[in-house]
Each structure stands twice: as structure tokens, then as C-alpha cells.
Amino acid sequence: MNSVRSIFSRLEIDERLLGMILCLVGIWIGFHLLSDGRFITPRNLYNLSLQTASVAIMAIGMVLIIIIRQIDLSVGSMLGVTAMIIGVIQTFWLPQILGGGHPLIMVIAVVCGITIGAALGGLNGLMIGYLGVPSFVVTLGGLLIWRGCAWWVTQGQTVAPLDENFTLLGGGVYGTIGETASWICAIVAAVVIAFAAHRRRRRHISFGFPVRPAWAEIAVVVAQCALPLGFAAIMNAYEMPAVAAQKLAEAKGWDIPEGGIHIFMGIPIPVLILVALAIGVSLLLNKTRFGRYVFAMGGNLEAAERAGINVKRMTVWVFVLMGALVGVSAIVASARLQSAGNSIGQLDELRVIAAAVIGGCTLAGGAGTISGAILGAIVIQSLQSGMSLLGYDASLQNIVTGLVLVLAVYIDRLYQQRRPG
Amino acid sequence: MTAPLVEMRNISISFGGVRAVDDVSIDLQPGEVVGLLGHNGAGKSTLIKILSGAYQADKGEILIDGKVADIKSSRDARDHRIETIYQNLALADNLDACANLFLGREMTSMGLLDEPAMEAAARKVIGRLNPNFKKYHAPVSALSGGQRQSVAIARAVHFDARILIMDEPTAALGVQETKMVAELIQQLKREGIGIFLISHDLHDVFDLSDRLSVMKNGKLVGTVRTQDVTKDDVLGMIILGKQPGAAAA
Numbered sequence: 001m002n003s004v005r006s007i008f009s010r011l012e013i014d015e016r017l018l019g020m021i022l023c024l025v026g027i028w029i030g031f032h033l034l035s036d037g038r039f040i041t042p043r044n045l046y047n048l049s050l051q052t053a054s055v056a057i058m059a060i061g062m063v064l065i066i067i068i069r070q071i072d073l074s075v076g077s078m079l080g081v082t083a084m085i086i087g088v089i090q091t092f093w094l095p096q097i098l099g100g101g102h103p104l105i106m107v108i109a110v111v112c113g114i115t116i117g118a119a120l121g122g123l124n125g126l127m128i129g130y131l132g133v134p135s136f137v138v139t140l141g142g143l144l145i146w147r148g149c150a151w152w153v154t155q156g157q158t159v160a161p162l163d164e165n166f167t168l169l170g171g172g173v174y175g176t177i178g179e180t181a182s183w184i185c186a187i188v189a190a191v192v193i194a195f196a197a198h199r200r201r202r203r204h205i206s207f208g209f210p211v212r213p214a215w216a217e218i219a220v221v222v223a224q225c226a227l228p229l230g231f232a233a234i235m236n237a238y239e240m241p242a243v244a245a246q247k248l249a250e251a252k253g254w255d256i257p258e259g260g261i262h263i264f265m266g267i268p269i270p271v272l273i274l275v276a277l278a279i280g281v282s283l284l285l286n287k288t289r290f291g292r293y294v295f296a297m298g299g300n301l302e303a304a305e306r307a308g309i310n311v312k313r314m315t316v317w318v319f320v321l322m323g324a325l326v327g328v329s330a331i332v333a334s335a336r337l338q339s340a341g342n343s344i345g346q347l348d349e350l351r352v353i354a355a356a357v358i359g360g361c362t363l364a365g366g367a368g369t370i371s372g373a374i375l376g377a378i379v380i381q382s383l384q385s386g387m388s389l390l391g392y393d394a395s396l397q398n399i400v401t402g403l404v405l406v407l408a409v410y411i412d413r414l415y416q417q418r419r420p421g
Numbered sequence: 422m423t424a425p426l427v428e429m430r431n432i433s434i435s436f437g438g439v440r441a442v443d444d445v446s447i448d449l450q451p452g453e454v455v456g457l458l459g460h461n462g463a464g465k466s467t468l469i470k471i472l473s474g475a476y477q478a479d480k481g482e483i484l485i486d487g488k489v490a491d492i493k494s495s496r497d498a499r500d501h502r503i504e505t506i507y508q509n510l511a512l513a514d515n516l517d518a519c520a521n522l523f524l525g526r527e528m529t530s531m532g533l534l535d536e537p538a539m540e541a542a543a544r545k546v547i548g549r550l551n552p553n554f555k556k557y558h559a560p561v562s563a564l565s566g567g568q569r570q571s572v573a574i575a576r577a578v579h580f581d582a583r584i585l586i587m588d589e590p591t592a593a594l595g596v597q598e599t600k601m602v603a604e605l606i607q608q609l610k611r612e613g614i615g616i617f618l619i620s621h622d623l624h625d626v627f628d629l630s631d632r633l634s635v636m637k638n639g640k641l642v643g644t645v646r647t648q649d650v651t652k653d654d655v656l657g658m659i660i661l662g663k664q665p666g667a668a669a670a
Contacts, residue, residue: 203537204537207540288533289529292527296520303524304524306507307524307526308495309524309525366515367515
């Protein structure tokens with residue numbers, strides 16, 4: 001055990017993250033065996049990534065909320081009301097002004113979605129930061145209020161069908177970036193990872209700080225580069241259903257070879273959105289003053305205040321960010337369903353918080369990672385879709401998800417206690 | 422003789438009719454340590470919070486280098502290079518030494534935190550104060566009390582404090598740690614920094630201070646040179662509020 005630990009420490013790998021990845025691989029292999037090889041297939045992993053995207057996007061924001069020792073119970077309901085409003089805008093209002101199918105409809109709906117989400121989040125933040133109402137209370141109220149408002153938008157009527165360009169953002173059959181672009185994205189990502197690692201190492205050496213041994217550095221970079229490349233390979237191995245491929249080829253005017261056309265899906269757009277946001281917010285959290293202050297607030301609010309940090313304003317901005325991410329989730333979730341019903345996003349707040357907590361956020365504040373929260377979201381979604389693949393119903397899925405949540409936090413606690421220092 | 426680094430003249434402040442500080446004058450020379458003593462509620466913390474900008478005096482004035490200084494906020498105090506080190510409140514436990522050292526004043530390049538530059542600066546300043554300090558990457562919750570004080574003091578020193586206010590600097594520390602803080606204070610004195618040590622416990626500050634100012638019930642009992650008095654003399658001042666006659670400086 002000690003020698004394993006010393007290897008990790010030489011590699012400077014986050015043991016916790018590695019543990020979660022191993023756990024996830026275990027879950028996947030388990031389901032794969034139980035389902036006679038139906039789980040680890042390009043098709044299932046494609047769907048899994050789509051199903052995870054909405055909750056994972058919100059989990060990014062929840063990490064910051066929990067780090068500053070707050071909570072947001074209203075994200076599911078905010079998602080609901082935002083999705084309903086942008087559904088109405090793109091289905092009832094804009095087609096009358098711009099004409100149906102106008103490309104601007106999607107753009108306006110997206111801008112509205114993010115703006116509405118950010119505004120609702122800002123409202124939460126103002127009440128928590130400046131009026132001093134506890135976040136649990138404010139957002140518990142919001143949970144009820146915004147769900148009610150989601151119903152009021154259309155008196156409970158489901159809005160459908162949504163704009164065609166808009167639904168691409170949900171990652172349906174045509175909602176991917178295609179085979180070539182997927183490879184390009186993955187290769188660019190790998191190059192950036194390698195370049196950043198190289199630059200960081202050079203800078204550390206120039207300051208005379210200790211660095212990893214070269215073999216360890218290379219091993220870590222290779223492992224990190226394998227992630228985008230492997231993901232692209234899997235998504236590119238999923239072949240578009242023949243009928244859809246035929247339609248697409250006809251629409252684009254491509255020649256259809258004998259024996260039918262074979263098109264491979266590639267990376268779905270919602271996953272690309274998720275990755276972009278995760279990278280962006282990770283940079284914000286780990287490389288900027290804003291992020292440093294977020295951690296400081298969770299570690300010692302009074303020290304943060306004494307250091308000249310405007311903690312009230314910071315609180316508002318963290319909730320605005322959460323709201324904006326809820327807006328993005330509302331776009332992705334409704335686009336995937338190609339409709340907006342007033343129950344959309346129901347109970348998402350619990351999945352989002354569970355993802356963040358499984359991913360290593362402690363509710364005492366001051367700690368949490370975005371990569372962990374996203375892994376947490378994947379774990380939860382893997383359990384749910386794995387069990388439905390095996391034919392278990394929703395009640396058992398909930399029981400298992402709940403058990404895993406409690407178990408994950410318990411194991412983490414044991415681990416933290418045993419940790420030296 | 423040059424003007425004192427700090428002079429607080431005839432300071433008074435009341436809260437709802439209660440005179441927390443009543444016509445108190447104290448001063449501090451460069452490279453000097455003045456212990457400010459008194460029971461809880463004697464007014465020593467209130468007096469020093471006027472210097473650090475948390476409160477504003479009703480009457481009296483503050484002179485820095487002989488010039489009247491208008492200190493309305495902690496930012497003003499910082500502009501006058503006055504830094505306060507609080508007993509337990511100063512550090513964010515989940516952040517490492519570098520992050521705490523620069524909290525609120527981070528170095529950036531192109532909008533992003535410049536971690537290597539901050540680490541280099543932190544190693545320089547903390548290493549100067551405490552050559553044994555090694556744990557630059559551990560969260561400060563993993564540090565000992567003395568190491569935490571090193572970080573807090575380094576934070577003040579790095580931003581060019583000339584006047585340091587230390588609130589109960591050794592209260593929660595063991596023997597070794599207290600020795601470490603005493604060495605830190607000697608180091609700061611050599612650099613010409615003036616230090617106010619606030620404590621309700623005489624034993625914490627007696628050996629560290631050049632002079633002692635004692636307060637009781639909002640009034641200054643007196644200021645004495647540490648070398649001229651015994652601990653019993655000072656205890657008499659704290660408890661009974663009586664001047665040790667000839668020893669008054």
C-alpha cells in the first residue's frame with residue numbers, strides 16, 4: 001500500500017480522482033457483463049454522454065456554490081421555467097416575427113436562456129449575499145416558486161416541436177459535429193494538453209522548483225491525451241442509423257454509394273458544450289483571482305473579508321454563474337427532448353448536488369473539483385441507465401443511487417481520516 | 422530624537438454612552454515592541470482597532486512619522502503600511518501558504534494567477550523569517566501554530582508593513598512555537614518594524630516587549646520600560662491600576 005502511494009505521490013496524481021475513475025470503470029464492466037455485452041458499446045456510451053450532459057453542466061456551477069459553503073436547491077425548477085420560456089419564445093413568438101425555421105431563432109433562444117438563468121441565479125445571490133437569507137431557505141423557496149412559474153408559462157401545456165436548429169444543441173441524430181471535426185477536436189485537445197504540461201514544467205524549472213521525473217510527466221500527459229482521443233474514437237465508431245444517414249445525404253446532395261451510405265456520428269454537441277464549459281470554469285476556479293477568492297470564502301469567510309475580498313458581491317457572482325449554467329442546461333435538456341414540458345428538470349437539483357458530492361465537494365465548504373463533479377454525474381447516470389438497460393424500474397434506480405451517494409461520502413470520510421498530515 | 426513611528430494622542434471613543442477608551446496616549450518607535458496589556462474589556466482592543474481602521478476615534482489624533490494621519494478604513498491603514506495579524510482569523514485553512522500570503526493581492530499575468538512567481542516570492546519572504554519552513558504546498562490547516570504565524574507575519578512583511586499589530590500572538594502556542602514567534606519578532610525588529618503586541622496575559626509579552634502600556638477600564642494606567650520593572654509591578658498595574666511609582670517612563 002505504501003509503495004503504491006509513493007508511486008502516486010511521485011506521479012503527483014490525485015488519488016481521489018483516480019479512485020473514482022477506477023470505480024466508474026468497475027461499474028461499467030459490471031453492467032457490461034450483466035447485460036451480455038450491451039453496456040460498453042459506442043451506441044450506449046453515446047447515449048450515456050448525452051444523458052449526462054445536462055446534469056453535468058449544472059454540477060459545474062454547483063461545485064462553486066458548495067465551495068463557498070452555500071447550496072442551491074432551485075436549479076431543477078430554474079431549469080424548468082427557463083426551458084418553458086425559451087420554448088414559448090422559439091415556438092410561438094419568433095416564428096411570427098422572423099418566419100419559421102429562421103436561423104436567428106436558435107441564437108435568440110440561446111441568448112434568452114442563458115440570460116434568464118443568470119438573472120434568476122443573480123436574484124438568489126442578492127437575497128443570500130446582501131439580504132442575509134440562508135441559501136437553503138432562498139433556494140428551497142425557489143424550488144417551489146420556479147416550478148410553479150414553469151406551469152404558469154403555458155398553463156401546463158407542453159411546448160413542441162421546438163425549432164429545428166435549436167434541437168441540434170440536444171445532440172439528436174444530427175446534433176453532432178461529425179467524424180472529421182471530432183478527430184480534429186480531439187487532436188487539438190491532446191496538443192494543448194501536451195503543450196500546457198511542457199510550458200508548466202519549463203516554468204517550474206526556471207524558478208528552481210521541484211518537478212516530476214520525466215517518465216512520470218510523460219506518463220501523465222499520455223494518459224490525459226488518451227481521454228479526448230479515446231472518446232472521439234468511440235463516438236466515431238457509432239454509425240448513424242441507415243434511414244437517418246440516407247436522409248442526411250439526400251439533404252446535402254451527397255452521392256450515395258452502392259450498398260447504402262455509412263456515416264459515423266462523432267462527438268455530440270451537448271458534450272462539446274459541457275467540455276468547453278468545464279474547461280472554462282476550471283480555469284476560472286483554479287487560475288484566476290475570482291477562483292482563489294471562491295476557495296478562500298469557503299475556507300475562512302472572515303479571513304477573506306479581512307483580506308479585502310467583497311464577499312457579498314462574490315456570492316452574487318457565484319450564483320449568477322450557477323444560473324447561467326442552468327440556462328445552458330435548460331437549452332440542452334429541452335433540445336434533447338425536442339419539447340419543453342413543465343416537469344422538465346424535476347429532481348435535477350438532487351442529481352446535481354449528488355454529483356458534486358460524489359465528486360468530492362464537502363458541504364462544509366472550501367473543497368471541490370469540477371472534474372470530480374462531472375465524474376460524479378457520469379457515475380449517477382451510468383447507474384441509472386445501466387439499471388434500466390437491465391430492466392430494473394425507476395424505484396430501484398433511486399434506491400441504488402441514494403445508497404451510492406451515502407457510501408461514496410462515507411468512504412471519502414474514512415479516506416480523509418486515514419490520510420497522513 | 423526623531424518623531425515616533427506612531428503616536429496616538431488623547432484618543433477617546435464611546436459606544437452608547439460607555440467610554441470604551443478615555444483620553445489614552447501611546448506611542449511606538451521604529452524597531453520597538455510595545456506590549457499593550459489589560460484585562461478583557463480594558464479597552465486595549467478597541468484602542469488598537471482605531472489604529473487599524475476598524476473604528477474611528479471620537480476625540481484625539483493619530484500621528485504617523487509626526488504627521489497627522491486620517492485612518493477611516495482598513496484600506497487607509499494599509500496605505501499607511503499598518504498591518505494587523507489576528508490570532509485565528511487571518512488564514513484560510515484550505516489554501517496553502519502561498520495563496521494565503523497573497524490573498525486579496527495576488528500576482529497575475531495576462532489575467533491569470535502567476536503561481537510560480539508568487540511561490541518564488543513566498544519562498545523568499547517566508548524563508549527569510551523562518552528558514553525551516555518547508556510546507557509550501559500543504560493547506561495551512563496542516564501547519565503547526567508557529568508555522569501559521571510565520572505565514573501570517575510573512576504576509577504583513579511582504580507587503581512592506583512598518584507598523585505591525587499582533588493580537589495575542591503566542592496565546593495558542595506551545596513552548597517551541599512561542600520561541601519561534603519570539604525569534605520572528607526579533608527579526609522584524611532588526612528590520613526596523615514597530616510592533617504592538619496585544620495581550621491580556623502578561624507572561625505572553627513580558628519577555629518580548631521593550632515597553633509596556635497598561636490599560637484598565639478604558640484609561641491608560643501607565644507606560645513603563647520593561648527593564649525597569651518586575652512582573653509583579655506590572656501585575657499591580659493591570660489588576661489594581663496603580664502606578665509603580667518611580668519606574669514610570
